[in-house]
Amino acid sequence: MTSTSTSTTSTPPTTTHTAPDDETLAARFRPIFDRIAAGASERERTHTLPTAEIRELAAAGFGALRVPVEHGGAGATLPQLFRLLTELAAADSNIPQALRGHFALVEDRLVGRSGERARWLDRFGRGEIAGNSWTEVGAVQVGDVITKVTPQPDGTFRISGQKYYSTGSIFADWIDTYAERTDTGERVIAIVDAHQDGVTHGDDWDGFGQQTTGSGTSTFVDARVEADAVTLFDDRFKYQTAFYQGVLLAVLAGSVLAAEREVALAVRTRNRVFSHGNADTFAADPQILQVVGEVSAAGFAATAIVDRAAEALQAAYEGAALDEAEDERRNDRAELATAQAQVALTSLATQATSHLFDALAASGVSTTKNLDRHWRNARTAGSHNPWVFKARIVGDHAVNGAQPPRVWAIGATRAR
Known part of the structure; x- marks a missing residue:
């Protein structure tokens, strides 16, 4: 399928520089992570969106981690990105999820088969942030798209529609939006300027976890889209669903690490003991130490996953520069790996963030301590793209060699 937009085709880049050292790279952001962690519980308690925190990260270059050095970024590898996302999630698991759409759009501008590459990478290198707006609102059927883009005589487009789960868009300068062209019926990606009349965001996500991701409703009413900001969905980077799932894996792992940190602190500083316990202090009680050790081990396993x-x-990113067969194999492997990881990590994270309470007494469930947020956040992140379907897909691959699907949709059931 050929795009009828004015987008220009780009060739996936080759690496022209050495990736930064892990510790040097992380040292730039850890003081910010510490400040974010200090306010995370209170932000959730008061439902204060982390707007200032996200802007501080952007100003420090966090959103440009994957952007090449020549465009103002750090040129980090994907393992480096996901390690830092996990550290950030340990500080506040809402923030990496709010940035999920941003990093996906950066990745697409790096390797996508169409679109103006340099201009977008320069924008991200300057600290501009993107949001996500894909899921249709209402009784739309599976596979249908009711958000429409209409070409204008001057070569630009206008977009109208409404999206739910528009994670991160409330913080964003640009919104990565899935839509359909009214003239050709092609499914496209429209990158919409968030700072214009005709674009509104609602902070109406009502989940019991991940409450400050800004994952509410975005509405577009005849909003303007530049000519080079509309590209074919089929030209999107191939490992995008695996990438999106990878960010959720970092959210889950970070939730476990945060639970480990806070339960260890609670045990270390606890003064009261039980007459039927095993030591004069909670911090010396072997049964309590066992529980903390099990939570810590879960954090170790989560980061390894x-x-x-x-x-x-x-490997999928690097496959874009190889022959088509190898590229496809690597993309299938990335999809399978993230599905396997999701099946394993969802259970591990939700159990660990619940198990932490076994190391505490009744005071541990105090709403003031807010320790339950780690379980609620893990349970919420683990509910995206249901793992039960992924387990079946993984099993089908193991038994029958079936390749996992890389694209799926949600909507109302079509009449049978």
């Missing part, structure tokens, strides 16, 4: 998935994603 994210690393393995990120390695598969890096």
Whole structure:
């Protein structure tokens, strides 16, 4: 299928520089992560969106981690990106999820088969942030798209429609939007300027976890879209669904690491003991230490799972410069790896963030401590793209060699 927009085709780049050192790269952001962690519980308690925190990260170059150095970024690898996303999730798991659409659009501008590459990478290198707006609102059937883009005589487009789960768009300068062209019926990606009349965002996500991701409703009413900001969906980077899932894996792993940090602190500083316990202090009680150790071990396993998935994603990224057969094989492997990771990590994270309470007494469930947010956040992140379907897909591959699907949709059931 050929695009009828004015977008220009780009060739996936080759690496022209050495990736930055892990510790040097992380040192740029860890002081910010510490400040983010200090306010995370209170932001959730008061439902304060992390707008200032996201802007501080952007100003420090966090959103440009994957952007090549020549465009103002760090040129980080995907394993480096996902390690830092996991660290950020340990500080506040809402923020990496709010940036999920941003990093996906950066990745698409790096390797997508169409679209103006340099201009967008320059924008991201300057600290501009993108949001996500894909899921249709209402009784739209599976596969249908009711958000429309209409070409204008001057070569630009106008977009109208409404999207739910528009994660990160409330913080964004640009909104990565899935739509349909009214003239050709082609499914396209429209990158919409968020700062214009005709674009509104609602903070109406009502989940019991991940409450400050800004994952509400975005509405477009005849909003303007530049000519080079409309590209074919089929030209999107091939490992996008695996990439999106990878960010959720980082959210889950970070939730476990945060739970480990806070339960260890609670045990270390607890003064009261039980007469039927095993030591004079909670911090010396072997049964309590066992529970904390099990939560810590879950955090270790979670980060290892994210690393393995990120390695598969890096291989898929590098596959764009190889022959088509190898490229397809690597993309299938990335999809499978993130599905396997999701099945394993969803259970691991939700159990660990619940198990932390076994190391605490009744005071541990105090709403003031807000320790339950780690379970609620993990349970919410684990509910995206239901893992039960992924488990069946993984099993079908193991038994029958079936390749996992890379694109899926949600909507009302079509009449049978």
